[in-house]
Amino acid sequence: MPVSSRIPGFKDLSPLERRRTVADRTGLSASALDSLDPNTGLSVEQADHMVENVVGVLGIPVGIATNVIVNDNEYLVPMATEEPSVVAAASNASRMTRPHGGFFVSHTGPVMQAQIQLLDVQDPEAARLRILEAREEILELSNAEDPTLVKFGGGARDLTVRVLPTRTGVHVIAHIVVDVRDAMGANAVNTMAESVAPRLAAIAGGRPLLRILTNKADQRIVRARAVFDRDLLGGSEVVDNIVHASAFAEADPYRAATHNKGIMNGISAVVLATGNDTRAVEAGCHSHAVGADGRYTALSHFEKTADGNLSGTLEVPMAVGLVGGATKAHPVARTSIEILGVTSATELAEVIVAVGLAQNLGACRALSAEGIQQGHMRLHARTVAVTAGASADELDNVVQRLIGDRSIRVEHAEKILGDLRNGSLV
Numbered sequence: 001m002p003v004s005s006r007i008p009g010f011k012d013l014s015p016l017e018r019r020r021t022v023a024d025r026t027g028l029s030a031s032a033l034d035s036l037d038p039n040t041g042l043s044v045e046q047a048d049h050m051v052e053n054v055v056g057v058l059g060i061p062v063g064i065a066t067n068v069i070v071n072d073n074e075y076l077v078p079m080a081t082e083e084p085s086v087v088a089a090a091s092n093a094s095r096m097t098r099p100h101g102g103f104f105v106s107h108t109g110p111v112m113q114a115q116i117q118l119l120d121v122q123d124p125e126a127a128r129l130r131i132l133e134a135r136e137e138i139l140e141l142s143n144a145e146d147p148t149l150v151k152f153g154g155g156a157r158d159l160t161v162r163v164l165p166t167r168t169g170v171h172v173i174a175h176i177v178v179d180v181r182d183a184m185g186a187n188a189v190n191t192m193a194e195s196v197a198p199r200l201a202a203i204a205g206g207r208p209l210l211r212i213l214t215n216k217a218d219q220r221i222v223r224a225r226a227v228f229d230r231d232l233l234g235g236s237e238v239v240d241n242i243v244h245a246s247a248f249a250e251a252d253p254y255r256a257a258t259h260n261k262g263i264m265n266g267i268s269a270v271v272l273a274t275g276n277d278t279r280a281v282e283a284g285c286h287s288h289a290v291g292a293d294g295r296y297t298a299l300s301h302f303e304k305t306a307d308g309n310l311s312g313t314l315e316v317p318m319a320v321g322l323v324g325g326a327t328k329a330h331p332v333a334r335t336s337i338e339i340l341g342v343t344s345a346t347e348l349a350e351v352i353v354a355v356g357l358a359q360n361l362g363a364c365r366a367l368s369a370e371g372i373q374q375g376h377m378r379l380h381a382r383t384v385a386v387t388a389g390a391s392a393d394e395l396d397n398v399v400q401r402l403i404g405d406r407s408i409r410v411e412h413a414e415k416i417l418g419d420l421r422n423g424s425l426v
């Protein structure tokens, strides 16, 4: 864990200098970060063991968010994203929490649930109670499937049963509630679900169909809060405007979808950098955005504090692991975990949700002040220049001209490049 994640001027270094700085700050050896170099990162041979029909690997930029304090600990946070301005915004917003202690995060534990669907049950209500009477037997059967998890202090903890009316009749749905410790937990709970399904079906007097975890991980919740400094935000008017922006997202699903996308810009980037399952996390977060009234709404809230600063809160399910999936198999994922210095899946989940809140505030601040295009498009100009064919030597020149001309478009970049190359621009 770094002594401080505040590194002024980090953005002005070269990628190699940034790697050295991260190694220095975290106490890692310089070679520990070698996997971040495309020449020594994930090989095609390694990829061929991960998924099917492999023909190559895709490079995604990995940036480091600075300034992040979570529960009094400093973190340098690897973020894998193709989108310009995301890493800058997360760093910028995290900086604004530092005078107020950073992010304060709590969690409900690494608890996942498997669902077992039971069909053709004659007496669903009575079946529900018969299954609950067999709770201890079902939990024992489940735990027998994963002695490693039990050895690490995890395992099946509870059994719940729901009677679900559907368009194909009434189904009985059993949930096995499992503490999955440092795993994301899909394979662990799926194995348990498949093994106990025949017994559950026998008790219910029906037949089992689906046996799979739910990505609505509402027993694996992480809650983050932070105070963002009024003066660093740009003053009272910006604070008030962000509160209005937050109210808009709470009230309107069209705005909520974009607001939540801004949160996922941060969350998915850290989830991906650490080799975790972005789809599982995204499904969990968006399902959590639907309230008891069935309405899709904002996952975060911003309020003005008594002393005029801005309070931000975010609560989401966060199913990520330090073991299993690609977390250990992918060399960059292993390096990301080393840089973070987290020692449990829960600690990783806490940092991820803190970055989600930072990201959200970063976008809402820009939207509530100067607008998104100024900061985002300035950084997007580099992508536009490369798309137009600028070489490394030409890049800075083209980017400056795109920004100066206030026209960050590929055709304009192509025109600038043409003019530079034929000598009509110097």
Ligand SMILES: CC(C)(COP(=O)([O-])OP(=O)([O-])OC[C@H]1O[C@@H](n2cnc3c(N)ncnc32)[C@H](O)[C@@H]1OP(=O)([O-])[O-])[C@@H](O)C(=O)NCCC(=O)NCCSC(=O)C[C@@](C)(O)CC(=O)[O-]
Pocket (backbone or CB within 6 Å): 007, 008, 009, 010, 011, 066, 067, 083, 084, 085, 086, 087, 088, 089, 090, 091, 092, 095, 258, 259, 260, 261, 262, 263, 265, 359, 362, 363, 364, 366, 367, 372, 374, 375, 376, 379
């Ligand atoms: C881009 C900034 C931060 C510039 O903002 P700025 O005020 O010009 O930045 P600055 O140059 O004064 O620097 C302030 C700090 O920002 C960071 N920073 C600043 N620049 C860089 C950089 N190049 N590389 C790395 N870090 C950077 C860095 O931490 C720096 O402090 P330092 O630590 O250096 O003392 C600001 O304009 C911003 O936050 N914009 C919002 C960008 C954003 O949200 N992008 C997401 C993509 S848009 C989207 O997909 C989501 C959206 C918007 O639709 C969601 C929604 O609607 O809610």
Ligand SMILES: NC(=O)C1=CN([C@@H]2O[C@H](COP(=O)(O)OP(=O)(O)OC[C@H]3O[C@@H](n4cnc5c(N)ncnc54)[C@H](OP(=O)(O)O)[C@@H]3O)[C@@H](O)[C@H]2O)C=CC1
Pocket (backbone or CB within 6 Å): 146, 147, 148, 149, 152, 154, 180, 181, 182, 183, 184, 185, 186, 187, 188, 189, 190, 213, 215, 277, 280, 321, 323, 324, 325, 326
């Ligand atoms: N709907 C979804 O989201 C689905 C996702 N997936 C995929 O499942 C993968 C994640 O599954 P997951 O179960 O996490 O991975 P793994 O099964 O690969 O790893 C979990 C296993 O690791 C072992 N283990 C070792 N140390 C620990 C520890 N400290 N804490 C917990 N377990 C430990 C456990 O037992 P043991 O050694 O006995 O295995 C445990 O069951 C991801 O790749 C995801 O994409 C798959 C299906 C559906």
